Amino acid sequence: MRLHCLLHTPVALEVALPLEGFTVLLGRSGAGKTCLLKAIAGLLPARTEPWNGWPPQRRPVGYLPQGYGLFPHLRAWQNVAFALNGARAERRRRAAALLERVGLREFAERYPRELSGGQQQRVALARALAHEPELLLLDEPTSAQDVVTRDALLAELVDLVRAAGVPALAATHDFHVAALADRLAVLVDGRIVQQGSPGAVFARPADRMAARLVGVSNVYRGRVVETDATRSLVEIAALRLAAESCAGIAPGAEVDVAIRAEAVTLCTDGKGWPARVAAVRAEGLQHRVVLDSAGLRVEALLAASLGAPRLGAVLRFDVAPGHVHLMPARPES
Amino acid sequence: MNSQRTLAFAGGLVTVALALPFAGLLWSTPWTRLKYAQGDIAALCVSVGYTLIALLIVMVLGTPLAWWLARHRFRGKWLVDALVLLPLLTPPLAMGLLLAISFGPYGWAGQPLQTLGLMLTNTPAAFVLAQVYAAAPYYIVSARAAFENVPRELEQIGLSLGRTPWQVFWRVTVPLSALGLAAGVALAWVRALGEFGVVLIIAYFPQGIPVKLWVNLQDLGLDAVYPLLWTFFVVALPLPLMLGLASRRQPVY
Numbered sequence: 001m002r003l004h005c006l007l008h009t010p011v012a013l014e015v016a017l018p019l020e021g022f023t024v025l026l027g028r029s030g031a032g033k034t035c036l037l038k039a040i041a042g043l044l045p046a047r048t049e050p051w052n053g054w055p056p057q058r059r060p061v062g063y064l065p066q067g068y069g070l071f072p073h074l075r076a077w078q079n080v081a082f083a084l085n086g087a088r089a090e091r092r093r094r095a096a097a098l099l100e101r102v103g104l105r106e107f108a109e110r111y112p113r114e115l116s117g118g119q120q121q122r123v124a125l126a127r128a129l130a131h132e133p134e135l136l137l138l139d140e141p142t143s144a145q146d147v148v149t150r151d152a153l154l155a156e157l158v159d160l161v162r163a164a165g166v167p168a169l170a171a172t173h174d175f176h177v178a179a180l181a182d183r184l185a186v187l188v189d190g191r192i193v194q195q196g197s198p199g200a201v202f203a204r205p206a207d208r209m210a211a212r213l214v215g216v217s218n219v220y221r222g223r224v225v226e227t228d229a230t231r232s233l234v235e236i237a238a239l240r241l242a243a244e245s246c247a248g249i250a251p252g253a254e255v256d257v258a259i260r261a262e263a264v265t266l267c268t269d270g271k272g273w274p275a276r277v278a279a280v281r282a283e284g285l286q287h288r289v290v291l292d293s294a295g296l297r298v299e300a301l302l303a304a305s306l307g308a309p310r311l312g313a314v315l316r317f318d319v320a321p322g323h324v325h326l327m328p329a330r331p332e333s
Numbered sequence: 334m335n336s337q338r339t340l341a342f343a344g345g346l347v348t349v350a351l352a353l354p355f356a357g358l359l360w361s362t363p364w365t366r367l368k369y370a371q372g373d374i375a376a377l378c379v380s381v382g383y384t385l386i387a388l389l390i391v392m393v394l395g396t397p398l399a400w401w402l403a404r405h406r407f408r409g410k411w412l413v414d415a416l417v418l419l420p421l422l423t424p425p426l427a428m429g430l431l432l433a434i435s436f437g438p439y440g441w442a443g444q445p446l447q448t449l450g451l452m453l454t455n456t457p458a459a460f461v462l463a464q465v466y467a468a469a470p471y472y473i474v475s476a477r478a479a480f481e482n483v484p485r486e487l488e489q490i491g492l493s494l495g496r497t498p499w500q501v502f503w504r505v506t507v508p509l510s511a512l513g514l515a516a517g518v519a520l521a522w523v524r525a526l527g528e529f530g531v532v533l534i535i536a537y538f539p540q541g542i543p544v545k546l547w548v549n550l551q552d553l554g555l556d557a558v559y560p561l562l563w564t565f566f567v568v569a570l571p572l573p574l575m576l577g578l579a580s581r582r583q584p585v586y
Contacts, residue, residue: 042493055492057493057498069484071505073508082496082504083495
């Protein structure tokens with residue numbers, strides 16, 4: 001399915017996307033992602049392809065809003081049966097079957113307030129599937145969950161969506177969601193600046209905004225010092241880092257440079273660049289270390305097995321050329 | 334702690350003061366000599382029957398307006414708001430006079446309506462008209478607030494699940510605003526049933542309970558009002574009390 005959507009108010013937005021499997025639209029909060037999903041569902045005036053001009057009740061979409069939007073006065077099965085027609089017993093039977101599909105058969109009689117966030121989300125999914133949609137729209141699928149259960153619930157949700165065999169478009173600012181996508185599109189300033197597989201986008205974000213969205217901690221403005229067919233040398237403040245060459249980069253050109261915190265390595269052989277440890281924070285089995293290299297702030301994610309660096313210690317670090325990603329310079333908005 | 338005690342004492346005093354007239358009624362009612370005056374039963378039937386009709390009209394006309402006000406923004410909305418509140422803010426007697434000016438036998442609307450056979454002075458229709466004007470603003474204001482409390486998003490989801498706006502209204506909006514709507518109905522019921530000022534001017538006949546109470550007081554004295562007064566309470570209060578209790582039991586969504 002190919003989707004096209006043109007929206008003027010409340011935000012100006014133009015999006016054209018092929019939708020396949022689980023597609024994630026990654027954008028900042030307030031970038032208009034919710035408006036886009038509502039426009040596709042026919043709930044905001046916009047040009048959309050397919051279904052242009054159709055009223056919302058005729059569009060074959062299943063819309064899961066942020067917070068899931070279950071009807072509080074209806075039990076789980078009644079929520080699911082909302083879209084079903086037919087005799088009460090028949091609707092009940094089909095609702096039970098749908099709840100079974102999302103693993104909630106025994107919760108059919110509960111009211112939404114008696115369900116956890118993850119359970120509510122799955123009821124909302126079952127309800128959307130009851131409408132037999134051709135496209136699922138998920139708004140911030142992780143927003144109402146705590147961090148502890150988020151990843152497991154998310155993986156489960158994505159599996160359910162894939163099993164349903166309906167293409168899905170999830171809008172989020174959370175790159176953890178983006179990492180699970182079959183296809184990823186990055187929304188910046190009302191248009192798609194990049195799309196592709198999550199691996200490709202995460203490794204090579206198109207510009208500094210995209211880099212921030214996919215979770216790159218270190219984004220700098222730099223200048224290309226020299227370049228040949230394979231290598232470029234880029235200068236960032238007092239640092240000089242080697243990067244893989246890419247098209248359209250000439251010596252003297254300003255570039256934006258993206259370096260993932262995971263790609264920063266410590267050197268024990270005296271090579272690399274000196275830096276002082278400014279802050280250390282535990283992050284699961286890793287340490288997020290903030291380095292100060294002559295005024296330049298560099299974040300590094302180091303395995304905890306290396307031991308936590310001492311605050312104020314002077315270390316040497318480096319980044320492999322393959323991980324120094326050059327992008328066209330773009331003003332920070 | 335001390336100021337809390339003072340506050341509690343003052344609050345208790347006000348509550349007692351508010352309850353005093355009702356205690357007085359209990360105390361003063363000549364329980365052994367209660368007897369309906371002539372026409373009291375007829376007044377009861379007039380009040381209950383026509384109030385139910387007025388209530389129906391208020392709900393049928395007021396609900397769409399309340400929904401429209403709750404769900405739409407448009408230029409000049411403040412004017413519509415003001416117009417809805419106007420009958421509520423107008424003293425009842427003045428409202429009655431306004432209705433007489435317009436719908437009376439020589440009024441600009443009354444005269445043509447009379448040639449069409451609809452007489453709006455001292456007729457059942459006039460009685461209902463007066464009650465509708467007295468009660469409608471209360472219902473509209475409550476219903477509007479009730480509709481505004483229903484998350485718009487839930488209605489939108491109802492639509493995106495393939496239901497028509499009409500189905501969504503009945504299956505989502507009404508159940509979720511039921512308490513507020515019920516409060517509006519209860520308020521409108523009490524206002525319409527108890528309306529005296531407006532009714533007195535344009536529908537002295539047929540006599541409902543309020544006007545009949547006044548007539549009994551004038552013609553027969555205070556003793557003649559007790560039976561009808563008690564009847565009035567017994568008829569007027571169950572509906573609002575029931576709805577009030579229901580709202581206390583209702584789970585908060």
